[in-house]
Amino acid sequence: MELLCLEMDTSIRARPDPNLLRDDRVLQRLLTIEERFLPQYSYFKGVQKDIQPFMRRMVATWMLEVCEEQKCEEEVFPLAINYLDRFLAMVPIKKCNLQLLGAVCMFLASKLKETRPLTAEKLCIYTDNSIRPQELLEWELVVLGKLKWNLAAVTPNDFIEHIVRRLPLADDKLVLIRKHVQTFIALCATDFRFAMYPPSMIATGSVGAAICGLQLDSADQSWGDSLTDQLAKITNTEVDVLKECQEQIERVLESSLREGPQRGPSGKGLDELDQASTPTDVRDVNL
Missing domain, CATH: 1.10.472.10 (Cyclin-like)
Structure with missing residues (x-):
């Protein structure tokens, strides 16, 4: 019998560890070293x-x-x-x-x-x-x-799961929320005004913008404190600063939607490339 080694085309990623996500020490460590x-x-x-x-x-x-x-x-x-x-x-x-x-x-x-x-x-x-x-x-x-080989940097993506799992969100909404949050984070990365913002603030503002854009904060009656207050508590951010960050993220989205696609990665116009199915497409986000 021949032994065949078959490799799958798709990569298999480890699932998030709920024990790490529930442990406040992990989140606090990220907040400590992010700057x-x-x-x-x-x-x-x-x-x-x-x-x-x-x-x-x-x-x-x-x-x-x-x-x-x-x-x-x-x-x-x-x-x-x-x-x-x-x-x-x-x-x-x-x-x-x-x-x-x-x-x-x-x-x-x-x-x-x-x-x-x-x-x-x-x-x-x-x-x-x-x-x-x-x-x-x-x-x-x-x-x-x-960079002194110091490549394991903390980015806004490291905070997404820690934040969304501490909010009263329905499981069936999490996939859509994550997609919108990742879109906002990518938009922030293209704008130098966010370059010196702490990653936790960008992630928190992106989660707030995504939930407000999907109108989940008004549809769900189990929030208790306002969404902004809950987000601010999770990442130890001042409420006013977080509100300003979220508003700035929403303005960046509106500006990107107005400008529209221009050039593709290989020099072609984006109208020549099928970009509509990409995971970070601002056209999928509706505020």
Whole structure:
């Protein structure tokens, strides 16, 4: 009898451990260390001379589209943006190298979060072969050195389950809520105004925006305290600060919907690509 090793095409992910999610010590530890992984100030004011905020937005949008088209895990894009911001806060670069840096950050984040990471060759194709694989690998070592190999950063995605499982939400609504929350988090990652916000605040504001957008807070009579008060207690956030964050997230969504899709990851217009089924599509979110 022949022994055959059959590998499945789909990756199997471990399910969230309810014991960890119910343990307040885990959440408190995340809240304690999250600010270690934030840029300490706006690098456009002190470090970067050749790069403007709109350039960062363009490369972040490109990174998001690449991650969506490659069906990366939801954690890959926010983590890659974290690497990008931390590197830019330390090292001045030329604008011609910004897309290369974005590709390197996706390369590293996918290695950490994916069972089948993005390849250097594939990422070079997404830059229309404007960079070479060897160049990407050389920059990988530079980025690792500047980040001191500290890649296990806390991102807003790390807080999603801790937050939603502490709210009186019906199980049948959780999948939709998570999808909307991940969309908001991705939108925040493309906007530099959120770069120095604590990940817990972005996650909490995104959960609030998702629930309000789906009108679950008005449909469910079991909330007790208001939704914002409950969210603020979970992550030790001031209510007024959380409200402002949530409102800002909603404004970013409205702005994205007005602007509409523009360019695709491989240089094509998004109207030429089928993006409607991607997991982080703002057209799926209705406020």
